[in-house]
Amino acid sequence: MTTTTVPTTAALSLADDALVLSHRLGEWIGHAPALEEEVALANIALDLLGQARFLYSMVGDEDELAYLREERAFRNVQLVEQPNGDFATTIARQLYFSCYQGLLYAELAATEGELAALAARAVKEVAYHQDHAVQWTLRLGDGTPESRTRMQRALDALWRYTGELFAPVEGLPVDPGALRERWQDAVGAVIRQATLTLPDGPDHTPWAAGAGRQGIHTEPFGRMLAEMQHLHRAHPGASW
Amino acid sequence: MSGENTDWPLWEVFVRSRRGLSHSHAGSLHAPDATMALRNARDLFTRRGEGVSIWVVPAAAITASSPDEKDPFFEPAADKTYRHPTFYTIPEGVKHL
Amino acid sequence: MTTAPAAGAADKTAPAELVAEFDAVVSADGRVEPRDWMPDAYRTTLIRQIAQHAHSEIIGMQPEANWITRAPSLRRKAILIAKVQDEAGHGLYLYGAAETLGVSREELLDKLHSGRQRYSSIFNYPTLTWADMGAIGWLVDGAAITNQVPLCRCSYGPYARAMVRVCKEESFHQRQGYELLHTLSHGTEEQHAMAQDAVNRWWWPSLMMFGPPDDESAHSAQSMAWRIKRHSNDELRQRFVDICVPQAEALGLTLPDPNLRWNEERGRWDFGAIDWEEFQQVLRGNGPCNEQRLNQRRTAHEEGAWVREAAAAYAAKQLTRTGQEAMAV
Numbered sequence: 191m192t193t194t195t196v197p198t199t200a201a202l203s204l205a206d207d208a209l210v211l212s213h214r215l216g217e218w219i220g221h222a223p224a225l226e227e228e229v230a231l232a233n234i235a236l237d238l239l240g241q242a243r244f245l246y247s248m249v250g251d252e253d254e255l256a257y258l259r260e261e262r263a264f265r266n267v268q269l270v271e272q273p274n275g276d277f278a279t280t281i282a283r284q285l286y287f288s289c290y291q292g293l294l295y296a297e298l299a300a301t302e303g304e305l306a307a308l309a310a311r312a313v314k315e316v317a318y319h320q321d322h323a324v325q326w327t328l329r330l331g332d333g334t335p336e337s338r339t340r341m342q343r344a345l346d347a348l349w350r351y352t353g354e355l356f357a358p359v360e361g362l363p364v365d366p367g368a369l370r371e372r373w374q375d376a377v378g379a380v381i382r383q384a385t386l387t388l389p390d391g392p393d394h395t396p397w398a399a400g401a402g403r404q405g406i407h408t409e410p411f412g413r414m415l416a417e418m419q420h421l422h423r424a425h426p427g428a429s430w
Numbered sequence: 431m432s433g434e435n436t437d438w439p440l441w442e443v444f445v446r447s448r449r450g451l452s453h454s455h456a457g458s459l460h461a462p463d464a465t466m467a468l469r470n471a472r473d474l475f476t477r478r479g480e481g482v483s484i485w486v487v488p489a490a491a492i493t494a495s496s497p498d499e500k501d502p503f504f505e506p507a508a509d510k511t512y513r514h515p516t517f518y519t520i521p522e523g524v525k526h527l
Numbered sequence: 528m529t530t531a532p533a534a535g536a537a538d539k540t541a542p543a544e545l546v547a548e549f550d551a552v553v554s555a556d557g558r559v560e561p562r563d564w565m566p567d568a569y570r571t572t573l574i575r576q577i578a579q580h581a582h583s584e585i586i587g588m589q590p591e592a593n594w595i596t597r598a599p600s601l602r603r604k605a606i607l608i609a610k611v612q613d614e615a616g617h618g619l620y621l622y623g624a625a626e627t628l629g630v631s632r633e634e635l636l637d638k639l640h641s642g643r644q645r646y647s648s649i650f651n652y653p654t655l656t657w658a659d660m661g662a663i664g665w666l667v668d669g670a671a672i673t674n675q676v677p678l679c680r681c682s683y684g685p686y687a688r689a690m691v692r693v694c695k696e697e698s699f700h701q702r703q704g705y706e707l708l709h710t711l712s713h714g715t716e717e718q719h720a721m722a723q724d725a726v727n728r729w730w731w732p733s734l735m736m737f738g739p740p741d742d743e744s745a746h747s748a749q750s751m752a753w754r755i756k757r758h759s760n761d762e763l764r765q766r767f768v769d770i771c772v773p774q775a776e777a778l779g780l781t782l783p784d785p786n787l788r789w790n791e792e793r794g795r796w797d798f799g800a801i802d803w804e805e806f807q808q809v810l811r812g813n814g815p816c817n818e819q820r821l822n823q824r825r826t827a828h829e830e831g832a833w834v835r836e837a838a839a840a841y842a843a844k845q846l847t848r849t850g851q852e853a854m855a856v
Contacts, residue, residue, distance in 0.1 A: 213596065216604070219611050220592040220823065223831025224438070225585065225619055226459060226470040232612035233473050239605050246601075253600050277834045325465060332844065333837025340833070421657055422599040428715050430600040430657075430707075437633050438839060440626060457689070458623040460632060462838035463845065474616055478696075497562045 196248050196304050197361025199265065202255070203403060204305070204362075205245035206266035209256060210411075211287060212238035213418060214274055223277050230322060234284075237315040244308050257422035261412050262405040269351035271402070271411040275344065278330055278337070282344035284323035289376045290355045290369075292316045297364045305362075324380050331384025338386070345381065346389045353394030354401045439488060441467040445475050446483040453485050461486075541566065553754055558684040561627040569753055572746065573683050574628050575644070576755065581621035582639045582646035586820050588614045590654040591663060599657060606703050607660060613700065617693045624685040640825045648806065649732050651814030658711050658718075658725035664704015666726070666733040666771070672697050673767045674737065677757035686755075705774070712779045719779075726775070727783040734798075735806045737764040768796050 215235035222228040246252035269287055274280050295316055298309035330341040356370040378388045400406050422430075438460040444453035456475045461467035467486040475481065495503050511517045520527055545564040552559055559565055588611050595611065598604035622632045638644040649667055654660070675697065678690040711722035738744055738760040750756035758766075768787075775782050786799035808814065 209601075216595045216608055219595055219608065219615075220588045221827045221830075223827070223834035224460070225615055225622075226461065226466075226474065227831075227834075228588070228615040229473045229477075229612055229619070230470065232608055232615070233477070236605060236608055236612070239601065239608070243601050243605070256601055257599075277831070322469065325469065329462070329466075329838045329841040330834070333841045334833070336833050337837030337840075417596050421597050425599070425715060425717060428599075428718055430603055430710060430714075437631070438835065440631075457620055457692075458626065459619060462835075463842035466838065474619055477612070477616065494562065497560075497564070 198249050200305060200359050200361035201245045201248050203265040203359050204308075205242045205249070205255070206264050207270050207287075207291070208238040208245065209242035210264070210266045210414070211270040211283075212236075212242060213414065214270065214272075214283075215280075217274055218280065231280075234319050234322065237312075237319065241308065241312050241315070244311075245305075248304060248308075253422065257419045261407055261415055264402070264405060264407065264411070264415070266402050266407075267351065267354045268402040268408050268411075269348065269355065271407060271414060272348060272351065273410050275347075276340060277326075278340040278344040279347070281323055281326045281330060282341065282348050284319065285327050285345075285377065285380065286348060286352050286355070288316055288319040288323050289380075290373055292320045293369055293372050293376070294362075294364060297369070298362075301363050303363055327380055327386075328384045331381070331386040341384070342386050345386060346391065349389035349391055349393055350395060351393075353392075354403065357401070357403055359403060438462045439490065441471070441486045442489050442492060443467075443471040443475055444485040444487070445471075445481040447481055449482060453483065456481075458489060464488075553682050556680075556754070557682075558687065559682050560684045568749070569755075570628055572750060572753070572755065573686065574625055574630055576750075577621055577625040577628075577686055578630075578635045578638070578644050579646060581618050581625060581635065582644060583650065584614045584618035584621060585639075586646045586650045586824060588618075589820055589823055590650055590652070590816075591660060593654050594657060594660055597657070598660075603660075603707070610664075610700050610703065613696050617696070620689040620692055621686075624683075624689040627685045636828065640821070640828060642812075642821065645810075646820075647736060648809045648814060649736050650820060651809050651817045652728070652732055653816050655728070656721050656725060658708065658721040659729070661704045661706075661708035661711060661722065662725035662729040664700050664702075665708055665774070666704075666729045667736070668697060668700040668704060669771065670733045670736040670767055672701060673763050673770070677763075678755075680754075680757065682754035705778070708778055708780070722778075723780050726780050730783050731801065731805075732809075734764055734768070734801055735803075737761070737767065739803065739806070765795055768798050772796050 212235045215231050215238070218231045219228060219235075222231055242256075243252050246255045249255065269283060272279075272283060292313070295309040295313045298305050299313050300306075301309075327341065330337040332338070355373070356366040358366050374388075381388050395401065397406070439462075440458055441461055441464075442458050443456045445456040446453045456471075459467065459470050459474055461470050464486060468484060471484050471486055472481075476484070507513075541564070546566070549559065549563070549565055549569075551557075552563070559569075591607060591611050591614075595604065595607050598607050622635060625635060626632060635644065639646065649670075654663070672694065675690055675694055679687055679694055681687045681690065708722050708726070711718040713719075741747060741759045741761045744760055747756065747759060751759070771782065772787065784799045786797065788797055790797045809817070812818075
C-alpha cells in the first residue's frame with residue numbers, strides 16, 4: 191500500500207475556484223436570458239459544484255471547508271468571484287476560466303498525482319463548459335452592435351484578473367508559462383473569430399499583497415461568502 | 431430594438447436512448463440555430479443520461495401526412511393481410527419458418 | 528355525473544362526422560393528436576391549462592432559487608440547483624406541448640408577463656426559512672404530483688407525454704423535500720421549530736392547490752367529459768390529505784388543523800374548512816409575492832432581449848454566409 195500525500199494547497203485552490211464559480215452561476219437561476227439558458231447555466235454550476243466537493247473531500251470535511259473558513263483563507267482566483275454583471279460579463283468570465291481549467295485538467299489528467307483522478311473525470315465536463323462559452327462569445331461578438339459592444343467591454347474589464355491564473359501553485363505539477371501560452375492561443379483564436387479584439391491592458395493588479403491564491407480577494411467576495419455561509423454558521427454543529 | 435427578430439425558431443428533438451435503438455421523438459425546444467439547438471437538447475432531454483445521440487430538425491422542415499388523408503393513406507394497408515407472416519399456414523412440425 | 532356534456536357537443540358548427548370521430552376517440556380513451564380535428568373549446572381549454580401549468584413551473588423556480596445561494600450544505604445546494612433546473616425543464620416540456628396547439632411560446636410568455644394568463648397561486652407565498660425548501664418539496668410537489676399523475680392519461684397526446692416525463696422527475700423533488708424536513712425535525716430544537724413553522728405556513732395553501740370545491744369549479748365538468756381531467760378537485764384534495772396525515776406523523780410534525788380526525792365510516796380523514804377568501808385574494812393578485820414574482824420574470828425577459836437578438840442576428844449572418852459560399856462554388 192502506498193500513501194501519497196494530498197497536495198493540500200493545490201486541491202484547495204482548485205476546489206475554491208470551482209465552488210465560487212458554481213455559486214456565481216447559481217445566482218443566475220431564475221434570471222437567465224432564455225429558458226434554455228437557465229438549464230445550461232444550472233448544468234455548469236452543478237458540474238463545478240461536483241468538482242469542488244470531490245476536491246474538498248480529499249482534504250477534509252466539505253462543509254467545514256466551504257462554510258467555516260474566513261474570506262482570507264479562500265484560495266480561489268479573483269476572476270471566479272467577480273459578480274455576474276450582464277450576460278456578456280458572465281460569458282467572458284466563463285471563456286477565460288473554462289479555457290484555463292480545460293488546459294489545466296488535461297495536463298493534470300496525464301500526471302501521476304492525486305489530482306489526476308479528478309482531472310480525468312472533470313476534463314469532459316469542462317470541455318462542455320468551454321464549448322458553451324465559445325458558442326456564446328461568437329454569438330455575442332458577431333451578433334448585434336449592442337451585443338458586440340457589451341462583449342468587448344466584458345472581455346476588457348475581466349482581463350486584469352487573467353494573469354493570476356498562471357501564478358505557480360504549490361503542489362500543482364504544471365508549467366504555468368507553457369499553460370499561459372496555450373491559453374492565450376486558445377482564447378485569442380475565439381476572440382478573433384468573434385470579430386473582437388484581444389485585450390492588451392495589464393493582466394494583473396499591481397498590489398504587492400498578491401491576489402486570490404494568497405487569500406487576497408475583491409470586495410464583492412466578502413458579501414458573497416456572508417450570504418453563502420450565514421445559515422450554516424447560525425446553527426453551529428447542526429446537520430442538514 | 432426588440433420584436434420579431436428575437437424569437438428563436440422551434441426545433442424538434444429526436445434522441446437515441448441507447449445503441450441499437452432508433453432515434454425517437456423526445457419533444458421540442460427553441461434555439462437560434464442548429465448548433466445551439468443540439469446543445470440545448472443535450473441539456474434538456476439527457477440530464478439523466480437518457481441518450482447517446484441526438485438529432486435536431488427545424489420544426490418547419492417537417493412534412494407530415496395530413497389527418498384528412500387518413501383513409502387513403504393508411505386504410506388500404508389494413509386489408510393486405512397477406513403481407514403478414516401469420517397469413518400463411520404451414521404444415522405441423524416444420525421448423526425455422 | 529349524468530349531466531356531463533358530450534365531449535364534442537360544444538362545437539355546433541363543426542361537421543357532424545368530425546365531431547363524431549373526436550367523440551369516439553375521447554370516449555374510447557384514445558389520444559387526440561395535434562393535427563386531428565378538435566372542438567375549438569377543447570383547444571382553448573388545453574392552451575389555457577397547459578400554459579398555466581408551464582407558467583407555474585417557471586414562476587415556481589423563484590421561491591426555491593431564493594435559497595440556492597444560502598443552502599446550508601454543499602449536498603443540499605447541489606440537490607436544490609438540480610431541482611430548480613428540473614422546473615425550468617418541465618416548463619420547457621410544457622411550453623412545447625402547448626405549441627403543438629398552434630400558439631407560440633413568445634405569445635404565451637407575453638400573456639404571462641401582462642397578467643392575461645395565470646400561474647399557480649401557491650408561488651405567491653414567500654419562502655422565509657430554509658425549512659420552506661422541505662415543505663415545498665413535501666407538500667407543494669406532493670399536491671402537484673397528486674394532481675399530475677392522472678394527467679399522464681389525459682386525452683391530448685402531447686400533454687400526456689409531457690406529463691409522463693414530468694411525473695418521473697417530480698418524485699425526486701418530493702422525496703428530497705421529505706428527507707430535508709425529516710432531518711430538520713430530528714435535528715436541533717431550532718431546526719425542529721423551523722420545520723414545524725414551515726409546515727404550518729404551507730399546509731393550507733397546498734390544499735388550495737386543488738382548486739375551488741367541486742360545486743364552484745367553473746371548468747370541471749367539461750374537462751372531465753373531455754378526459755383532460757380525470758378526478759374532481761375535492762376527490763384529489765381528499766386523497767392528498769389521506770396521504771399526508773401518516774407522513775406528517777412519521778416526520779414528527781403536526782398539521783395545523785384542529786379539525787383533522789379519522790372518519791371511521793368514510794375510511795378517510797375529515798379536515799377543517801379552507802379559507803377560500805384568502806385563495807380568491809391571492810388569485811386576484813393580492814398575495815404576498817404576486818408582484819415580486821411577475822416583476823422578476825418580466826425583468827429577466829426584458830434584460831435577456833439583447834442576448835436573444837444577438838443570437839438570432841448571428842444565425843441570420845451565418846445563413847447568408849453559407850448562402851454566399853454556396854453561390855461562389
